[in-house]
């Protein structure tokens with residue numbers, strides 16, 4: 001098929017620019033380019049209803065339109081195709097029939113009549129209430145609002161987007177505005193890759209907070225359910241300002257032109273954490289800037305998503321780097337993409353002062369204990385939790401301890417911490433994982449580019465930093481079934497993982513947020529506040545006694561269910577030799593189970609080991625302020 005001269009020239013210019021600037025440098029696989037106009041009407045966002053219309057140049061004959069399926073950062077075919085409704089394809093005011101592909105639910109076939117060179121595609125995006133919008137704010141994810149001609153690389157599709165806001169609402173996005181008139185915004189044309197990587201937040205109560213004065217722009221764009229929620233305490237603001245100093249210092253260079261934290265504060269808008277090159281979507285509770293527990297959680301989220309600008313967006317596993325939103329992604333290196341980021345997501349807020357050293361240790365203790373007590377680790381190697389990301393991410397809650405879920409995050413954290421401690425101790429403190437990050441993620445400052453890597457590249461760069469059998473180190477921890485979690489980062493870092501009756505602050509926060517109680521390290525279950533067992537560890541006393549997820553506790557030792565009664569009964573096992581007696585409901589049947597347990601309440605903590613140097617405290621010291 002011949003291309004028109006105009007399109008050919010545009011492609012040549014576009015390719016030359018790509019080569020010159022190396023911007024958005026995923027290779028251009030397709031032979032075509034296309035320029036799409038997209039008009040998004042968000043005036044009904046508070047009804048969880050967005051309208052979109054697209055103008056797409058076409059040629060007569062068969063055409064397949066594709067709705068983005070594999071969403072970067074989600075590592076899975078999670079494009080919300082069920083939320084696309086009201087699809088209409090037309091040309092010159094006449095409807096063009098469409099037919100969904102029999103196998104590929106995200107593809108729509110139509111026949112373009114002769115003489116037609118442009119079509120209009122319109123549809124609505126209806127999201128589940130409480131996922132992307134509230135009465136006062138919304139997250140605008142462009143991938144939910146478009147289709148494009150199938151088979152064209154997302155770098156070769158150019159999109160000029162416009163956005164109509166509800167009256168009085170404001171917006172934040174990494175996209176540059178070309179025109180702005182009251183509630184109507186028009187953005188400069190960008191590639192489809194860049195567009196999908198540059199979502200917007202919009203809201204009635206909105207605030208922009210500069211995190212740097214002069215130089216590269218770093219900004220927090222906050223939409224909240226109330227004006228009061230936008231308030232930031234001076235000390236918290238200093239922490240955010242430190243964060244945008246600490247991360248660039250950690251990596252040695254930046255790979256963005258500007259960076260925006262797109263923060264949404266709502267108890268109804270759904271939690272969110274999605275990384276982009278030049279922004280991140282950070283969705284948390286309405287009081288996240290004032291409630292101490294939620295603020296700690298926010299520090300973790302911001303540190304994590306920001307670190308992704310380097311680890312995940314700039315350096316990306318080759319298997320996760322795809323030319324469009326149709327090619328499947330492979331998740332086998334997610335223990336780097338997410339695991340290393342999870343580690344940095346705890347180191348960075350501590351270096352920035354958003355977390356105290358004790359917050360860091362409580363969090364590490366909670367992660368280490370959870371991984372070390374996964375019964376699923378006896379059948380499932382870590383890599384399989386990553387390879388199977390398409391199913392592990394949405395893994396059901398029941399028997400989770402036996403399944404193993406997305407452990408590539410948390411066990412990934414432990415193995416990267418162990419690597420950090422190993423480099424520090426072998427080099428007598430002269431080197432650290434920071435040196436690896438400088439080599440792997442640093443280099444020269446640049447606009448957004450993607451540099452892919454493989455397992456071998458990780459091993460080679462680690463060896464450049466410090467010669468060691470890194471291949472075997474990683475192979476053992478990633479690919480092999482291991483009955484114990486990799487705790488070397490803790491034990492060689494000068495600390496011990498211990499259990500005692502004092503609650504762990506991160507576990508306690510999770511209990512409050514998710515309305516359950518976590519007895520994983522004593523009797524071995526997690527129970528909802530209404531007495532329903534969410535998960536049971538098969539190898540712990542409750543599991544051995546026959547309790548199972550879904551059963552509902554009616555009474556403990558003859559006393560009616562309450563979580564306090566359960567706490568008291570478990571605490572009393574230290575002095576009371578009799579087994580715990582649970583009366584539970586299993587559907588419409590009731591049964592009594594005797595749980596043989598003597599250890600009292602148990603929660604994980606890190607305890608200093610004075611026989612070894614305290615490397616963990618070295619890791620979390622401020623470096624850039």
Ligand SMILES: [Zn+2]
Pocket residue numbers: 275304308337338341
């Ligand atoms: Zn992540």
